[in-house]
Amino acid sequence: MSATPQPPCVILNEPQLAENIGAVARVMANFGLSDLRMVRPRDGWPQPRAWASASGADWPLDNARIFDRLEDAVGDLQRLYATTARPRETRLPILTPLEAAGELHAAAGQELTTGLLFGGERAGLETADIALCQAIVTIPIDPRLRSLNLAQAVALNAYEWRMAIANEPPPAFREEAEPAAQAELIGLYEHLEGELEASGFFFPPEKTPSMVRNLRVILARSRLSLQEVRTLRGVITALTKGRGRVLARLAKERAEGRGRPEDG
Amino acid sequence: MSATPQPPCVILNEPQLAENIGAVARVMANFGLSDLRMVRPRDGWPQPRAWASASGADWPLDNARIFDRLEDAVGDLQRLYATTARPRETRLPILTPLEAAGELHAAAGQELTTGLLFGGERAGLETADIALCQAIVTIPIDPRLRSLNLAQAVALNAYEWRMAIANEPPPAFREEAEPAAQAELIGLYEHLEGELEASGFFFPPEKTPSMVRNLRVILARSRLSLQEVRTLRGVITALTKGRGRVLARLAKERAEGRGRPEDG
Numbered sequence: 001m002s003a004t005p006q007p008p009c010v011i012l013n014e015p016q017l018a019e020n021i022g023a024v025a026r027v028m029a030n031f032g033l034s035d036l037r038m039v040r041p042r043d044g045w046p047q048p049r050a051w052a053s054a055s056g057a058d059w060p061l062d063n064a065r066i067f068d069r070l071e072d073a074v075g076d077l078q079r080l081y082a083t084t085a086r087p088r089e090t091r092l093p094i095l096t097p098l099e100a101a102g103e104l105h106a107a108a109g110q111e112l113t114t115g116l117l118f119g120g121e122r123a124g125l126e127t128a129d130i131a132l133c134q135a136i137v138t139i140p141i142d143p144r145l146r147s148l149n150l151a152q153a154v155a156l157n158a159y160e161w162r163m164a165i166a167n168e169p170p171p172a173f174r175e176e177a178e179p180a181a182q183a184e185l186i187g188l189y190e191h192l193e194g195e196l197e198a199s200g201f202f203f204p205p206e207k208t209p210s211m212v213r214n215l216r217v218i219l220a221r222s223r224l225s226l227q228e229v230r231t232l233r234g235v236i237t238a239l240t241k242g243r244g245r246v247l248a249r250l251a252k253e254r255a256e257g258r259g260r261p262e263d264g
Numbered sequence: 265m266s267a268t269p270q271p272p273c274v275i276l277n278e279p280q281l282a283e284n285i286g287a288v289a290r291v292m293a294n295f296g297l298s299d300l301r302m303v304r305p306r307d308g309w310p311q312p313r314a315w316a317s318a319s320g321a322d323w324p325l326d327n328a329r330i331f332d333r334l335e336d337a338v339g340d341l342q343r344l345y346a347t348t349a350r351p352r353e354t355r356l357p358i359l360t361p362l363e364a365a366g367e368l369h370a371a372a373g374q375e376l377t378t379g380l381l382f383g384g385e386r387a388g389l390e391t392a393d394i395a396l397c398q399a400i401v402t403i404p405i406d407p408r409l410r411s412l413n414l415a416q417a418v419a420l421n422a423y424e425w426r427m428a429i430a431n432e433p434p435p436a437f438r439e440e441a442e443p444a445a446q447a448e449l450i451g452l453y454e455h456l457e458g459e460l461e462a463s464g465f466f467f468p469p470e471k472t473p474s475m476v477r478n479l480r481v482i483l484a485r486s487r488l489s490l491q492e493v494r495t496l497r498g499v500i501t502a503l504t505k506g507r508g509r510v511l512a513r514l515a516k517e518r519a520e521g522r523g524r525p526e527d528g
Contacts, residue, residue: 023413026409026411026413027412027413027416029406029408029409030405030406030409030410030411030412030416031404031405031406032406032408055409055411055413056409056411057409096427097423098427139423140295140423140426140427140430141294141295141426142293142294142295142296142426144293144296145290145293145294145319145320145321146294147290147294147319147320148291148294149287149290149291149319149415151413151416152291152294152415152416152419155416155419155420156419156420156423159361159403159404159420162404162405162406163360163362163404166404
């Protein structure tokens, strides 16, 4: 029943150097990963220098997909983990590469689609990018030299994936409900945020990004199933429809001169 | 009683590219290693390009030591593991980086000096180099792309070292006898091989390297203590002295016309 677990895809968000992209493809191939996706590579794509530095690992580069928006790059994934050396304030679980590989392996054994997200060489990941993910992977780095090469970060995670494959068979059947894919989660987020925006929830306006992020992280942590996403969207719709009805009734009452006492 | 365990040193045997040496220094620093040694770097030393690619990890490069012979580079080490993607015929234990880090960590906790040996980019390690080591570390690589970058190989081992430090305290006291350092082992090997050479043991001559290697591996596997090395050298001396006496007696007997029957 359970096929070979599908390795996680690797998403590079705004990578800069073609040499590093090639080195990423090489370590992906070293450890059996092949699905490479990039969001806004700085110098465009394709770039011959990436192939030159891949030492023959052409297939992740040949099949790489390029996206304008991170949301589109991860839309089909059901588990997305962010790798960052500097987890900033967030309430997502923080895992070692070992722990993350174990979880991704278990998820892949249940035929879920998984991905590892990496930031660009200089900027790393924004907290808004991290808030799209279900967990943070942090490599145990020495504080004396925190600057870890991008391909090294991919290598350590890919290595742990391969160790996880070698060490234990994946679970033979699904135990959970079908998890929502990122696109469905993002749909939920945007639905909720749109309604909150309309309601004046985001105040003061400059706090909107952090309020959005905090809400997304709360929902991301719960690892919603597809059915649960639908349920929550129904909840939002019901709440806003109800609000619509309340507002409509208030408007009607006012028009009829029967405002609420505190309005008068 | 037990201090912070001393990280393994990294020995690069005939490294080629200065950029890779710099990248090795960087990952060493990322994971708290600092003792870098090189045997016959192809383009000499120092090379500014190494510093340029180390991203600020200058200290392993500034303090790097250069050797003409591998034997001299590892002379002070009490545990030496060879990292190679292609373990050829040998009877040494084969470990994953995870297992190797656990063993090296335990050894370092007993205040032993440890090292990880890496071959050059193209040639890797010769079996004669591997035969100086107590174990082989093999990274679980996908057969579809076996070419692993040198700095990646160092990174995976250095990462596992750091994970080992994070996961468990080192043993608090020595359980074993003081292990021999490589220089003492090499002294034993050369003593034995010299006597065997003199005795005509290595025949046919073209088989000498593989016979030497097999003998060294047998001794390496037993992880001799300093005392055991001394004992074995005493054994060799005793045996050869005995042989010397036998030969001397034979010569005397011949001179006196009392040769062994089969000589007649």
